[in-house]
Structures are given as C-alpha cells and as structure tokens.
Amino acid sequence: MKSLVNLLLLFLPTIPVLAQQSKTNVIIISSIHGAHKVNPNYPYDSLFAFIDRQNPDIIGIEIRAEDIDSSISYLKRNYPYEMYECITKYSQKKVVGFDWLGDDLSGRSIPENYWKENSTIKKLQQKLSADSFLIQKLSITNIIQEEKKKLALNASLEELNDGRYDLINRIYYSQLGQILHDTEFKVLSDFYSKRDEMIASNIIEIIKNNSGKKIFFLLGADHRFFTLTKVFERFQDSILLNQFNPK
Numbered sequence: 001m002k003s004l005v006n007l008l009l010l011f012l013p014t015i016p017v018l019a020q021q022s023k024t025n026v027i028i029i030s031s032i033h034g035a036h037k038v039n040p041n042y043p044y045d046s047l048f049a050f051i052d053r054q055n056p057d058i059i060g061i062e063i064r065a066e067d068i069d070s071s072i073s074y075l076k077r078n079y080p081y082e083m084y085e086c087i088t089k090y091s092q093k094k095v096v097g098f099d100w101l102g103d104d105l106s107g108r109s110i111p112e113n114y115w116k117e118n119s120t121i122k123k124l125q126q127k128l129s130a131d132s133f134l135i136q137k138l139s140i141t142n143i144i145q146e147e148k149k150k151l152a153l154n155a156s157l158e159e160l161n162d163g164r165y166d167l168i169n170r171i172y173y174s175q176l177g178q179i180l181h182d183t184e185f186k187v188l189s190d191f192y193s194k195r196d197e198m199i200a201s202n203i204i205e206i207i208k209n210n211s212g213k214k215i216f217f218l219l220g221a222d223h224r225f226f227t228l229t230k231v232f233e234r235f236q237d238s239i240l241l242n243q244f245n246p247k
Helices: 002-011 014-022 033-037 044-054 072-078 081-089 114-118 120-129 131-156 164-180 186-208 221-238
Strands: 026-029 056-061 092-095 216-220 239-241
Touching: 014 056, 026 044, 026 186, 026 221, 033 081, 044 081, 044 216, 056 081, 072 081, 081 120, 081 216, 092 216, 114 120, 120 186, 131 164, 164 186, 164 221, 186 216, 186 221, 216 221, 221 239
Parallel strands: 026 216, 026 239, 056 092, 056 216
Antiparallel strands: none
16 A cells, blocks of 8 residues: 555656646747847847747747738738748748738738738828828827837847837837827727737637647737737636746
8 A cells, every 4th residue: 555655646746747738838929020130139040049949839920811821922022021931931830820901801812012002001101191290299109119119129039028018019009099099090090909909819719729739929029918918818827828938
C-alpha cells in the first residue's frame, strides 16, 4: 500500500502541468506595418525571428479570410508586407486571416482601384484632411499622435507590446470620436470602432475552433488593446493569453 501511495504522489505534481499544456495558448502581438523598415529596434527580421521562436501551430494575420489564398500581387496591393510574407514564410503551418475592411467588400475581392477610386472611408479621410476647422480642433490630438509615432519608430517588440502604446492609442481614438461625433466624419470613427469589433470577433472564432493549439496573432498596433480585452472577456482563465518571453 505504501508503495502505491508513493507512486501516486510521484504523478500528482504533473497533473497541473498537463492541464496547462492542454489549454489553448494565445499570443497577440503588434506589428507596425511600413515602420518596420525604419525602426532599428523592431525590423522585419526581429518580428519573424520572434515568430520562429514561438513556433505556433497556427498564425493569424491581418488579411481577410476571403483573401488568404489570393495571388501575391493582389495581396501586395491591399495589405502590409509582414502580413502576406507570413503566408509564404510559414507555408508549412496553418495561416488564417481575420481582417475586416467593410460590409461593402465582404465575400468579394477588393477591386483593383478600390482604395483610390471607390473607398468611402479613404474619400472621407482625404476630405477631413482638407477641413481646416476640424483640423484645428484635432490639433489637441497632435501630442498623442507624436507619442504613438515615437513608439512606432523606436520601440522594440517588447516595448511596443508592454501596454504603453495601447494606453496612448485608447486616448487618441476616444478624443477622435468625441471631436467627430456631430459631424459628417462620424462615419470614420464608427468604421474604426466596427473594424476593431470585427477583428476581435474573428479572432475569437479562430480560438474557439482551434482548442488546445498554440495560436499566434499578428495585427496592427492600433487594434491590439481592444482585441486583448475582448479575448480575455470571452475566455478568461480557460486559455493561456500572451504567455511568452519577448527576449
């Protein structure tokens, strides 16, 4: 009997470890799109080396699910380099898309000249940049924008994901929403909010459909905090969220 008890005691400590290993491991990391080219502390090589070290089962990228199997020329026209490069670089892994770019594009390809000729959001952004009255009101956000830019151009992967950018970004979009609220440009802040909601919702679905896997999500820095918050609210302790060592 004593030997049986000792045998049980030997295996009991491994139970929590096995339970943790069975949990879905989710890592959500900010990228900086074109700024990777000029940020000496967070170049593309640094990002891809980090993904290699994490060795996830699944990689989620900021490309729409309906575009994930498109040609490279199509992806180059519509998405940042680090996103479509993951499709080629990690072809041996499962790479999935979670982006959303508007209801008008859902389920169909992005027309070749869409961003220049057809995008309502792009046209409103251009119109806003020419509105001297609102640009003056938005000047209050310039300091916030400068802090975001400083981090994007100088922060390492670890520094960009330590929460500071997330906090500054939340303040910026809150101020932007208030300033644009009673104007024709409210459509812009509504679009930004809905895109965050759709990205988070798509990511949650990917996590739900891949229980027990290690999943790495790469998304633009402006979307990270909202996604982290929604993923935590949905899963809480049932998953391992951002369990990683950036070093």
